[in-house]
Amino acid sequence: MFGFFKRREDIFNKLIEEQAEITYESLKCLLKYLESHSPEVAEQLSMKEKEADEVRRILIDELNRTFVTPFDREDIFSLSRTIDDVLDYANTTVNEMEVLRVTPTPYMHRIASLLKDATYEIYLSVQRLQKHPGVAIDHAQRAKALENRVEAVYREAIADLFESAKDVHDVVEMLKKREVYRHLSNAADRGDEAANVISDIVVKRT
Numbered sequence: 001m002f003g004f005f006k007r008r009e010d011i012f013n014k015l016i017e018e019q020a021e022i023t024y025e026s027l028k029c030l031l032k033y034l035e036s037h038s039p040e041v042a043e044q045l046s047m048k049e050k051e052a053d054e055v056r057r058i059l060i061d062e063l064n065r066t067f068v069t070p071f072d073r074e075d076i077f078s079l080s081r082t083i084d085d086v087l088d089y090a091n092t093t094v095n096e097m098e099v100l101r102v103t104p105t106p107y108m109h110r111i112a113s114l115l116k117d118a119t120y121e122i123y124l125s126v127q128r129l130q131k132h133p134g135v136a137i138d139h140a141q142r143a144k145a146l147e148n149r150v151e152a153v154y155r156e157a158i159a160d161l162f163e164s165a166k167d168v169h170d171v172v173e174m175l176k177k178r179e180v181y182r183h184l185s186n187a188a189d190r191g192d193e194a195a196n197v198i199s200d201i202v203v204k205r206t
Helices: 002-036 039-065 073-100 106-128 133-164 168-205
Strands: none
Touching: 002 039, 002 073, 002 106, 039 073, 073 106, 073 168, 106 133, 106 168, 133 168
């Protein structure tokens, strides 16, 4: 019987780890897209988003069918949701750029690079959550520090946008780029939330 419950716990750990890994791989796609502006890379990211959605659907189904979970089911749901939101915003960033025909800027590249690093820290944190909670918190704190750096670059980018607007055409371009920056900033916010959920889980378990 103990082995059965242990296997059920392992399912949740595996699914959350898989979701975090796909999100990290997706942020690498986002960074690659900003470097290449390639439609093929945009499609890769879209496929990653669908793959992660499927993992999340399976996780929620398991939650609905399982009484014993490795940590609070609300925390499992919240962690899955916030990680999913990071990927969703990465995907909508590319969608907005394609629809609005926004050319990548150095600020976008810097933010995407920081987001990639943050999602890697979240991935490592999730991997260590079960057996090494102290290490998991360390990685979560690193993810939060990277989110703070994203916000600093975001503010710098917005300030530069307003300063560079000289005429109506510039204002239109400014509004388009600001929309893209907002998606990137929202991705960082959700990453910060994921790190907070991980910290809450560790506190409850210790």
